[in-house]
Amino acid sequence: FDTLQTKELSEFEPLDFLRDRHVRFFQRTLQVLPERYASLETTRLTIIFFALSGLDVLDALDVIDRNTMIEWIYSLQVLPTDDQSNISRCGFRGSSHIGIPYSTKGPGVLHPYDSGHVAMTYTGLCSLLILGDNLSRVNKQACLAGLRALQLEDGSFYAVPEGSENDIRFIYCAASICYMLDDWSGMDIQKAIEYIRGSLSYDNGFGQGAGRESHGGWTYCAIASLCLMGRLEEALSRRELDRIRRWCIMRQQSGFHGRPNKPVDTCYSFWVGATLELLDVFQYTNFDKNRSFILSTQDRLVGGFAKWPDSHPDPLHAYLGLCGLSLIGEPSLRKVHPALNITQRAFQHLQQLQQAWKDSTAQYSTHTHIIFVSLPS
Secondary structure, three states, rough: HHHHHHHHHHOOOOOOOOOOHHHHHHHHHHHOHHHHHHHHHHHHHHHHHHHHHEEEHHHHHHHHOOOHHHHHHHOOOOOOOOOOHHHHHHHOOOOOOOOOOOOOOOOOOOOOOOOOOOHHHHHHHHHHOOOOOOOOOOOOOOOOOOOHHOEOOOOEEEEEEOOOOOOOHHHHHHHHHHHHHHHHHOHHHHHHHHHHHHOOOOOOEEEOOOOOOOHHHHHHHHHHHHHOOOOOOHHHHHHHHHHHHHHHOOEEOOOOOOOOOOOOOOHHHHHHHHHHHHHOHHHHOOOHHHHHHHHHOOOOOOOOEOOOOOOOOOOHHHHHHHHHHHOOOOOOOOOOOOOOOOOOOHHHHHHHHHHHHHHHHHHHHHHHHHHHHHHOO
16 A cells, blocks of 8 residues: 555656756767667658757757758758759758768759658758758759659658658648748649548548548648648538547547557657647646656656656657647747747748748849839830
8 A cells, every 4th residue: 555655646746857968868869879770870860850859949959060960951952963854853861871972062963762751851941940041052943843743643642752651641741841941832732631631530530541540640740731731620620620629639648649548658748739739729638647747758867758658768759758848838948839840939930031032032023023114115
C-alpha cells in the first residue's frame, strides 16, 4: 500500500522543465550523432530542422552560427542545369550523401540519382525561415516544377521522382511548400482535397489513404493541409468536423496516443494537440496530465525527450515534445504555429517576406504600365 501511495503521489509531483539541458541536446544534434542514426543520413536536413526549430522554440538560436548553417542548406538545393533538363527533379535533397560538389549558386549539376525530396524541401524552407533568411536564393519556379512532377493522378504525392510511398504526409509537405512560396501552381489543389476526403475513415480519423487505419499523424496532415489551403470548412461539413474533433479528443489518456488501444507517445502531444488547436477545441483537453506525461519522458541527464518514459531521447520526440509543451503555454517557450510547425516568430518573418514580394510585384506592374503608357504611338 505504501508503495502504491508513493507512486500516486509522485504522479502529482511538479516536474521541472530542464531548458538548458534541452538547448545542449539540440546543439549536440547539430554537431554529432550516435552511430544508430547512420541510416538516417539521407534525411539529415529533417534532423537539422528538428534541432533548429527546437532551439527556436527554446529561444536559443544565438548558440549557433546562422550564416554557416544557411550556406549548408543552400548547398542541398537541387538547381536546374543550363538546359533545364532536370527541372522536374528540383527541390532540396536531404544531405550530400551522393557526392554532389558543395555549391550554393550557379547552374545545377546533372546527376542520374540527384533529385529533391518533398519532405526535405519542406524542412529546408522551414529551416531557412527559422534562420532569418529571405529565401532570395531559393529557385521558386524550379521547386514548384519539381513539386508538380511528384503529384499523382489520385491527388497524392511521391516523395521523389523515381517513385516511393505516396500518401497524405506528402500532400502536407506539398501544401506547406506552396504556402511558404506563396504560389499554389505547385499542386492541383482540388485533386489533393479529393485524396484527403477519401482518406477519412469510418471512425472519423484520417488514414494514409482510402481504407487505411485512422492515425493521429495522418489526421494532422489532413487538417493542417486543408487549413494551409484555406479550404477546411469547404472540404469538410460541420458534422464531419465535429466527429473529427471527437476522435482527436478521445486520443488523450495522460498524454496522447495516435491510435485507439495504443500507448501514449510524446510526439502525439503535438500531432493531435496541434490538430485540436486548428479545430479550435484544444482548450477542452487536460493540460496538466499532458504536461506531466511529456515531462516524464524528459531525459534529466542529457536533455531531450523520448517516445516513452525511461527510453532514449531522440531529435524527433525531443522537438515534438517541446512543441506539445509550447501548445499548452509552457513558460519561456515560443509559441508554435500549429499548421506549419514552426514558431510564430518564424511565421511572422515569412509573412513579412510575402508582403515584400507582393509589394515588389505591384511596383513592377505599375512601372511596366508607366513604360507602356509613355511609349509614342
